[in-house]
Amino acid sequence: MLIGIDVGGTTTDAVLIDEGKVIKTSKVPTDHDHLLECLMAALDEIVLGIPPEKIERVVLSTTLITNLIAEGKTDPVALIIEPGPGMNPDGYSLGGEVQIVRGAIDYRGREIEALDEDQVEKAAAKIAERGYRKVAVASKFGQRNHAHEERMRETVMRTIPGVHVEMGHQASGRLNFPRRAATTVLKAAAMDEYRKFAGEVTKAVAGRRIQAPVYILKADGGTLPLATSIEHPVETIFSGPAASTMGVLALTPAGQTSVVVDIGGTTTDIALILDGSPLISSEGARVNSYLTHIRAFAVKSVALGGDSRVRAVGGRVAVGPERAGPAFCLGGPEPTPTDAMRILNLISIGERNLAEEAMANLGKKLGCSAGEAAQTVVDAAVEILIREIDEMFLAWEEEPAYRVWEILQKEKIRPQNVVGVGGGSLGLVPLVAERLGARGIIPDNATVANAIGAAVARPTLTLTFRADTERGFYTVAEDGTTGEIRDRRFGQKEAEEMAKRLIIERAADMGIGEYAAEAVLTASEVFNMVRGWSTSGRILDVSMQIPAGLIPEWTGGGRG
């Protein structure tokens, strides 16, 4: 049996799945100050009467880190950067305590200016004086050569007893230094709180005599064993939308193109599944004001929900962006899209006469009947969603491309399905689908699609390999692994084989070795290096990944 639990903003949802079928669901209100208790309450409800040894897998998706960061409750972190030549480092918006030191590494990992160790020492002393216990260190191009980051770390550890230091190249190896520095800071900031939470979860689960492995869902729709995840605390951010999208992937026909519309009370999250693959944002996620390297699904949040306040402004209807309370028909203060859908018989929740009253009031201001007002509100909401969905496809089409083939192959595509999950979807999704010429789907168990998504998501993993045969070394961007390449004839075939071997090793290290066979090659490029008039070496870039997907135990019960 599989268990999925999603701690959302309003409710905590849990499902129990047996032989590919959802056999039990539960929902408890989320209490942000007691997340662990919510989680356990939802878990206890669905495992009631189930022998613990029958449970094979537990997956959690939690807003813990998202909330901590949003509320500024993570640990304060000081940052030491080695920016080298380029932008004026004062232009980076990294916030907080930032110390700048001299020294530089270039794009091929060569030291072009020695690290100024005295400066690092002074910076560390200043940081110690201000009482920081967490420090992040990051060099521009530190992912290509992390010697300077290592030395900065040593100096800081020597100067500040008991300090915890995170290095940039271990937070992310992707190009983009300001994002890497920000990601490193967040990682250091969230580490302790997350470790505490993971420990408590482990204890609580063990206390219920559940022996099954526990996983956590990441923002890219993949799962990670709880024990490994403590090294990657920020990757669990934004797992809510990822859970819903994975749920839709599980509940709709394989290989199709769908828009996932999760309409809640205040906001609607829109995600895309293209030919069966959830769309990953080409850039990392934005966390508060920080741009990061955190891999996440491309999710668009729109300020429109079932409880959005509806007003008449200059003879026209304005929907949202704020929420004044629940819908009028559920005892709220102002008319909402829910009231409009209620009197048009699109949904059946709430008091019909209250909904009538809300729409009649609105109609008075618009100079029309309650029914007409309701239709106007629904049309306006649908219009907003259509526009946002179109913009999302357009943004995907307009993503920059750097290769001829990428420009030639990108076609205009439009969705086959519009899939609604979340409370407000029932009324609006069929209308949106009709306008887009797509099939509207509200899956069974749509209201717990997020928990289903968590339960059946498989691990994800990426590996970005670069070899520089002229300099005779390779790097793995994700964790800063480096090694020598002695063979001057090392070519594309060798690079791909090596990347494959490395991703298998990395999967084993992460505790997800059994999924290594799912790894696929996503890019492989060779750049001949010509110096003078002869080839002096090659740069080989190979990317592999285990993409977001479903575990084989999910046999697709309830697939539309």
Place this chain on the structure above:
Amino acid sequence: MTSPREVKGEARKMGLIFFPAFDWAITPTHPEREERLLYTRDQIFEEGLMDLPEVEEYKPRLAEHKDIARVHFCIPSVEALVTEAHLIAAGSTLVLADAYMKGEINNAFALVRPPGHHSMRVAHGNRGFCNVNNEAIMVEYIRRKYGIRRVAIIDTDVHHGDGTQEIFYHDPDVLFISFHQDGRTLYPGSGFVDEQGGPKAMGRTINIPLPPETPDEGIHYVLKELVLPILEEFRPQLVVNSAGQDNHYTDPLANMRFSAQGYAKLNEMLAPDIAVLEGGYAIESALPYVNCGIILAMAGLDYSNVREPDYHPGRFSMSRTMEANITGTVEYLQGVWDARDELTAKAVERAGPFFRRHKNIFYDTDGIRERQTESVKMCPDKSCPGYMTIDTDAVRGYGQSESGFGTFVPLFACKSCREEAREEYEAHKTDSRYNYIFFQDKNRDEYRLYSTRMHNERVY
């Protein structure tokens, strides 16, 4: 229509297209190969420049064949001469041109390859690494679509922008200024002070040959004393920087002493509306830093921290002789510019009813030798630039020969020139001395190619 340059208002973003064509090369070991912008990619992505609120990244598109035919007589055809990479490089400039003309952005940089400024109106193949002229394609697209007239193209590549010069040589509304390493010491061996434009456009072509080893100081002097004052008077509706990066002190194919700081400052001083990458082959020691500097300067950001690892201010200085050489050239060209109207009147008078010149053109990359005779009608209507014909004959390596006859009607040609030109085209369709007959009517935006062997006509 007025251009955004004339109504500069609120500060908007700079537009950027980065198209390194990581899957395209002339040959695997050619300077124009996949690797050229690899380290530039690393540097500008690592800097996070695409995340800056001052920078908007756009996606390239393919230019249409008609956009190419608006500028070039391609032999044997547009389709045969360009690869998809060429269409994307040219198309990138068009995306930015649209964004700029619509006021979405303040200025733009097409950081794209393959380059184009050595491509002339007639294109038989690849010359100086170029097949089609990206800047010319963009300028003619903008003039056609948005109706602006006066354009200035400043060629800052170390090589003379001979292709761009040739395309606009007779156009009094396009000011072409090129500074470059003296043609006696570098490819393509042209760009001397006496190349000043066709009879009706004298002084609208300004060539500034500079001595080898000219540093930042020399180029900034030329900009301040000559280029900027001329621009001030010419009042262009669009300023284009044909932005080569091979004046750099480490460039393997040239001998100048320009730095990344120098390039950034150049773009700050010139303030081009659209810059388009041309050459630059110091792919590790120059391009990552130069491009970073140009992007920051165009985005209005501080570029003072951009420097090559081995650079320090004051590393290069000018000798007295070099200084005298440059000030002399500048003074002479100021005179040419000031006298442009008299020079035009004299040249028209001297030319008679038709201006004719013969040219020998060598395509270094493809090994083609071309002979041309260019003939321009000296239309009595002063505001009409006159129609032009070109007779071309090109021999490839082992003697395979292609010949063509093209007739060209400029955008602002008078009615009688348009009619005469059309008659020339029709008359030559039966002229079996030529394989291809071309007709470019910019006024009607109509471009024709007739094959005398196949007896068929293509219309773009």
